[in-house]
Amino acid sequence: MSDAPAPEPTRGGAASQPDLPPLQIADVQAAVTRELDRLAPLLDELGGRFTTAGEELALVGGPVRDAMLGRSHTDLDFTTSARPEVTERLVKGWADAVWDIGRAFGTIGCRKGPWQVEITTYRSETYDPDSRKPDVDYGDSLAGDLGRRDFTVNAMAVALPGRAVEDPYGGVVDLAHRVLRTPGSPEDSFGDDPLRMLRAARFAAQLGFGVDPGVVSAMTAMADRISIISAERVRDELVKLVCAPYPRLGLTLLVETGLAERVLPELPALALERDEHHRHKDVYEHTLTVLEQSIDLEHRLAPEGEEPRPDFVSRFAALMHDVGKPRTRRFLDDGSVTFHHHDVVGAKLTRKRMKALRFSNDETEAVCRLVELHLRFHGYGSGEWTDAAVRRYVRDAGDELERLHVLTRADCTTRNRRKAERLRRTYDDLEERIARLSEEEELASLRPELDGNQIMELLGIGPGRDVGRAYQFLLDLRMDEGVVGEQRAREALLAWWAEREG
Known part of the structure; x- marks a missing residue:
């Protein structure tokens, strides 16, 4: 594991960052060992199949990060030197089910027992500045594949079947210090894929991590780039952020960097200005507390x-x-x-x-x-x-x-x-x-004693607006007087109808 120096103090929502102490590297190592032991029946078999075929295979991304945090996964991501057609051949006959819906992006999926597995060929992507959709080119090394990932804590891998931790960008140290940092320049990373700016806020909210000052500065300077991201992608990130353990941390980061003005402008608008003559509750802080x-x-x-x-x-x-x-x-x-x-x-x-x-x-x-x-x-x-x-x-x-x-x-x-x-x-x-x-x-039902058919039969009318008006009258009667019984409802409805007819 990396011996890189500790990152600089973080900013971006730091005031609301949960009071989580730094992790000890020894604890991180012990946690990942426990998780790899739990996954051994899958990892050893799958790693062996790829090694025998002369290919490389590594567990990568979120499952590695969360293993170091002591969290278990059943959805596992792998990266490999094998091309998709080779991967498909290697898992057929071993997996319980195989699918290739992600083949265009180099991904083959499969299920083995309780585990859902996605295996993606090493990638080296280039981006159109006006689109977040990459032109997918296959890469030739694990380090190159890790370098294209969003944050260092997601740019770690466990090579199989030997279980060596590959950490070329200091992700273990960043994870121990609970900080989000990009493998390379944040400007390059967000320029390639602006969605990563929202992912920074989302991961801060999910993990309780702070954000590197350079990352915050790049998010602030490049906030307008988020406009090329589809509404559906923005929505999905916001849902994950709001449902995370520390949503205040992510939301504060969005507001401070100006991203919220582009994706959820109603939130920063709550920070109503104050002056010495007009004092009122801070609606923004009130909202986060609620x-x-x-x-x-x-x-x-x-x-x-x-x-x-x-x-x-x-x-x-x-x-x-x-x-x-x-x-x-x-x-x-x-x-x-x-x-x-x-x-x-x-x-x-x-x-x-x-x-x-x-x-x-x-x-x-x-x-x-x-x-x-x-x-x-x-x-x-x-x-x-x-x-x-x-x-x-x-x-x-x-x-x-x-x-x-x-x-x-x-x-x-x-x-x-x-x-x-x-x-x-x-x-x-x-x-x-x-x-x-x-x-x-039976308050939950809150229905009148007579339904639409009974109303039409009693009043001698066919379908139309009068049936709806009669139903509303009976519902109001139910609201005002509670359960009155069918006979009382009939009498009241006939009296109401006669008054209307008169």
Whole structure:
């Protein structure tokens, strides 16, 4: 392993970097040995097949990095001197299944027992300055292949079958010091593939690493280059970042380098300027705190008996819940600030951004509903809502009710402990009322006693708008009075219809 000197102190979101101590090289070596021992049944067999055929094979990239961090993988990446047709021949008859969907990029995939494997021929790529799609040329050495990778911690390999660690760019030292650095010039790396700038933020968020000052400077100077990246690629990196263990670290880096202005401009816009006459809460810092607090509450979203998992919809709603504030900010004569209707405006801005990033309709609607409803609870006061208002709260939240509970609770960032405790007790009361009404009335369904066919039969009408209006009348009746029974619903509907006809 490399004996390169420790990297310089890092910057770029450093204030929010988790307090993780440097790793000891001996611990890194022990961790990778344990993981390689676990993978030995696969590595020894596969390495032997390639060596016998006169080819080189190495475990590479994320699996090597994570092995050094004590993390296990079942998805494994390899690089080889063999051309794709040779790789395919060598794994056929050994693997349980083989596929060649990545053949154009030199990649053959296969499955062996619990492991998913991708084997890619050494590459030496050249890029068009106006595109991130490389012209793929096969390389002739492992070192050359590693040199084209994004960061030194991803530019390490384990040669097989002998298990020698290949680290030509000092990735082990960078990993031990928890820093992201490029194998060569960051300007060259980001010039070749601007997506790597987003990957820097994503890996910072996933690993809790800092970023080399030169990398941060290059990201800042080259932020405009991100415009050649497709919306889908940007979206995928943002999802991984937001669902990472330390999203604040990655988001802060995006804002500080100016990348956020290009890919998620609503976030830096939250850093509203202050002056000596107008003081108000720092909306940007508040938002990042709400995001972290929503993560702490994700256990509420996990099915009973299961470990909590990152929930993108919940996290992204926390990130976007106040994006309507810059558009709705008004200064009053007394020096106070208002943000009336920022929930509605924020939902519209969120929908526009998510559509631009090609999110699915289901994800977009779920996040936007949460943004639009995140203030609704504050009308609850000290519990003055009628049962009808509670029913409407549940109906409007729909399938997002549990996420709305999480967002509303996370949105309390006051340092006033008495106020925070009062808000918590009040929301406890609302949840208890929802649970009671749900038990009494099957609140989750919230359907009228009569369906569309029954409405048409009772009123003697065919399909059309009147059926929808009648259904809405019955739904409002259900909201206001709870379960009234089919006979009461029929009587009320006939009376409403007669009044309309009159």
